[in-house]
Amino acid sequence: MTAKLSGVGVGLRASHQQQFISERPDVAWLEVHSENYFGDGPALTLLENIRANYPLSLHGVGLSLGSADELDMAHLDSLRNLVERVQPDLVSEHLCWGTVGKQHLNDLLPLPYSREALNLICARIDTVQEFLGRRILVENISSYLRWENEDFNEWDFVAELPKRTGCGLLLDVNNIYVSAMNHGYDAHAYLTAMPADSVDEIHLAGYEVQHGVLIDTHSRAVSEPVWQLYRDAIKQLGVKPTLIEWDTDIPPLAELLAEAATASKILEQEHACLV
Amino acid sequence: MPALFEQQQGFVRALFSRPDSYEHLALRAAMGSSVARGMAIYRNNVFSNYQRMLSSLYPVIERLVGADFFAAVGHDYIQATPSCSGDIRNYGEQFAEFLAAHPHANALVYLKDVASIEWACHKVMHAPPQKVFSLAELHHLPQEQLGRMMFGLSAACQLISSPYPALTIWQANQPGYSGDENINLGSGGEYCLVLRHKLAVQPLALSTAEFEFLTRLSQRQTLGDALHAVQSLTTDFDLQNCLQRHISNGVISEFTFYQGA
Numbered sequence: 001m002t003a004k005l006s007g008v009g010v011g012l013r014a015s016h017q018q019q020f021i022s023e024r025p026d027v028a029w030l031e032v033h034s035e036n037y038f039g040d041g042p043a044l045t046l047l048e049n050i051r052a053n054y055p056l057s058l059h060g061v062g063l064s065l066g067s068a069d070e071l072d073m074a075h076l077d078s079l080r081n082l083v084e085r086v087q088p089d090l091v092s093e094h095l096c097w098g099t100v101g102k103q104h105l106n107d108l109l110p111l112p113y114s115r116e117a118l119n120l121i122c123a124r125i126d127t128v129q130e131f132l133g134r135r136i137l138v139e140n141i142s143s144y145l146r147w148e149n150e151d152f153n154e155w156d157f158v159a160e161l162p163k164r165t166g167c168g169l170l171l172d173v174n175n176i177y178v179s180a181m182n183h184g185y186d187a188h189a190y191l192t193a194m195p196a197d198s199v200d201e202i203h204l205a206g207y208e209v210q211h212g213v214l215i216d217t218h219s220r221a222v223s224e225p226v227w228q229l230y231r232d233a234i235k236q237l238g239v240k241p242t243l244i245e246w247d248t249d250i251p252p253l254a255e256l257l258a259e260a261a262t263a264s265k266i267l268e269q270e271h272a273c274l275v
Numbered sequence: 276m277p278a279l280f281e282q283q284q285g286f287v288r289a290l291f292s293r294p295d296s297y298e299h300l301a302l303r304a305a306m307g308s309s310v311a312r313g314m315a316i317y318r319n320n321v322f323s324n325y326q327r328m329l330s331s332l333y334p335v336i337e338r339l340v341g342a343d344f345f346a347a348v349g350h351d352y353i354q355a356t357p358s359c360s361g362d363i364r365n366y367g368e369q370f371a372e373f374l375a376a377h378p379h380a381n382a383l384v385y386l387k388d389v390a391s392i393e394w395a396c397h398k399v400m401h402a403p404p405q406k407v408f409s410l411a412e413l414h415h416l417p418q419e420q421l422g423r424m425m426f427g428l429s430a431a432c433q434l435i436s437s438p439y440p441a442l443t444i445w446q447a448n449q450p451g452y453s454g455d456e457n458i459n460l461g462s463g464g465e466y467c468l469v470l471r472h473k474l475a476v477q478p479l480a481l482s483t484a485e486f487e488f489l490t491r492l493s494q495r496q497t498l499g500d501a502l503h504a505v506q507s508l509t510t511d512f513d514l515q516n517c518l519q520r521h522i523s524n525g526v527i528s529e530f531t532f533y534q535g536a
Contacts, residue, residue: 035362040403042474062361068280075361100283104358106366107321109286116279145313147282148301182305212307215316 005029005055005089005201005241008263012050013246016253020050025257028264029055029089031243035062037086038078047086057090057201057243058082059170062104065124065138066097066111080132090201092137092170093128095121095158112147113157118164125165137200139170142178142207142216154179155193162198169194171237172203173230174222178214187229196237204230204263205245218247221259227266234270242267290318291354325353325366332367333393335448336374336386348373348380364401368394385444385460388437392445395433395469396476402431405471405525410518413530420532422499426492429528432470434481434490442467442480470526484512489521497533 007028012020014036019025030050037044047056063075083091096108111117129136138161140154152160161167171194180187204227206220222230222244234240244259282300289297297314304310329349330337337345352373358366371390374380406429416424435441442465443458466486469478481489484505491501505512521527 035364038362038364039401041401042404042471043401045404046474062363064361068278068283072361078362097283099361100280100287102359103287104361105287105290105321106324106358106361106363107317109283109317112279112282114279120279144305144308144316145302145310148303182308183303184306210316211312213305213312213316 005057006239007241008260008267009055009057009241009243010256010260011059011243011245011247012047013250015250016256017046017050019253020054021046024053025253027054027257027260029057029241029243031057031059031090031245034058034060034079034082034091037082044082044085051086056086056088057092058086058088059139060091060093061108062098062106063093063128064097064099064104065093065128066095066117066121067099068097068120069099069102071124071127072099076128076131083132083134090137090168091132091134092139092168092201094139094141095161096141108141110141110143110146113150113152113154114147115151118152118157118160122161122164125161125167129165129167135166135168137168137170139172139203140175140179141172142175142182142214144182144213144215146183153185155190159193159195162195167198168200169198170201170203171199171233171240172205173233174203174205174207174226175216177223177226177229178207178216181214188232191229191233191236194237199237199240202230202233202240202242203245204242204259205247218245219249220246221255222262227262230263231266231270234267235273238274239267239271289314290321291357322350322353324363325358326350328363328366329353329370332397333370333390335393335445336370336390338448339386339389339444340380340383344379348377351377364397367397370394385437385439385441388435388439388441389444391435391437392441392467392469392478395435395467396478399431399433399469399471400476402429402471405429405431406528407525408522408529410522413518422497422502423533424498425495425531425533426498426527427495427529427531428489428493429470429525432468432526434486434493435467435469435478436464436486437467438464440465442478445478468526470524472524484509485517485521488512488517489526492527 009029009031010027012030012032037047094108098105098107098109140158176187176190204222205218206222207214208217242263246256285300297310302310304313326349356369371387374390375387440458440462447456466481467478468481488501488505491504
């Protein structure tokens with residue numbers, strides 16, 4: 001394992017890659033979607049060039065940790081090869097499912113927070129951590145539907161994961177806000193339930209509202225209430241490495257960096273208050 | 276509570292094939308919304324994700340048929356073709372075949388081969404780097420062994436043939452193309468080699484003889500057999516030149532010797 005990340009990073013997207021090589025903008029670290037660099041193509045070579053100058057986090061979107069289907073060992077093997085190649089500082093995946101009966105949805109779908117799902121996902125996290133020979137972080141998702149008759153509320157389910165598997169948490173503050181608004185729960189109760197020592201990264205992104213439902217689109221700037229919740233999260237959990245994600249309608253790099261600067265300022269202010 | 280597998284299977288069924296079946300799923304809607312609305316959000320996320328993938332893979336097809344038609348055919352494709360990988364870059368492989376069979380697209384007979392060129396570009400773009408060897412390595416080999424040589428083609432190249440001018444159509448629909456846009460569909464078939472040079476992927480025209488030769492090498496025929504087959508098709512084949520060209524561009528990336536009798 002390499003050194004832990006600190007400060008504010010941004011998600012590296014294809015349209016900004018050349019700028020990261022030629023201009024080497026001042027960003028604390030970068031995160032990429034692992035699957036975009038599976039195999040041994042030129043994209044990986046490009047990433048290795050960029051990685052030489054920045055700390056890196058690998059963020060998976062396709063492992064489907066929460067599917068009742070068998071874990072896709074070929075996918076996990078590709079991830080291990082990538083981890084060996086780029087030696088990332090962090091490796092993360094989502095608290096979700098996306099595959100059933102070998103059909104992939106390539107989306108992050110909500111789990112029922114049941115005992116069965118908790119046992120299954122914890123066993124999966126164990127397998128992945130053992131296979132990769134390292135700790136992973138697991139991220140909470142946004143949801144637009146939830147399951148009836150659950151055994152846990154979402155935050156207690158999330159808090160169980162590090163307790164049972166030793167994994168870390170990637171806390172997406174925008175996702176907490178989106179789901180809290182959609183399902184009518186208290187975002188601060190969620191934050192309070194988080195084991196601070198297990199939270200190793202925070203995500204921030206923009207959402208959209210469609211027909212009264214908040215949707216985690218990663219298509220715009222971080223909203224004001226999410227910035228506020230982020231401040232509260234830092235107060236509650238301590239200063240954590242933070243990432244700005246922007247995946248559709250991707251703006252010029254300068255706009256993304258301005259978002260990162262806003263987050264940095266909050267981190268510094270809260271850090272000053274904490275010490 | 277039903278088992279996790281049944282919950283997930285029911286969710287996917289409601290999302291793809293039975294939009295009315297969510298009622299049995301024990302799902303709870305977001306505040307002020309409905310389960311049907313929530314399901315529609317997920318359906319839209321999944322379908323638009325694949326639509327974006329298809330648009331990025333098949334820009335020439337989209338240009339040829341127009342955005343609306345492309346979206347409609349794309350929707351039919353997504354409905355009919357489940358993804359079989361957690362890596363979305365593997366989605367869209369059967370689109371060429373699907374176009375050929377689609378009742379509203381199959382009249383445009385050349386679409387399938389143009390789509391095949393676009394898929395080949397995608398595969399080549401993400402293939403591992405070519406191994407390159409020098410033509411000089413062959414000069415040291417005893418002449419009598421040459422016929423037993425077997426060449427391997429790089430994973431970063433693809434061969435495509437079409438009874439239509441599919442490559443010309445592909446080229447005429449590239450950004451910045453300034454040549455003649457009138458293409459005669461009856462002008463005959465074309466042979467195409469898609470290969471990568473550094474970070475750029477390029478489809479190149481091949482002669483019939485070159486295409487036949489490279490195809491036979493890719494099938495692991497010996498140099499002797501491949502040459503014999505090509506020479507039975509045409510007398511106009513320059514072996515030396517062909518080997519030189521395709522070794523230096525990385526298409527022929529390795530050689531071994533046939534060990535059989």
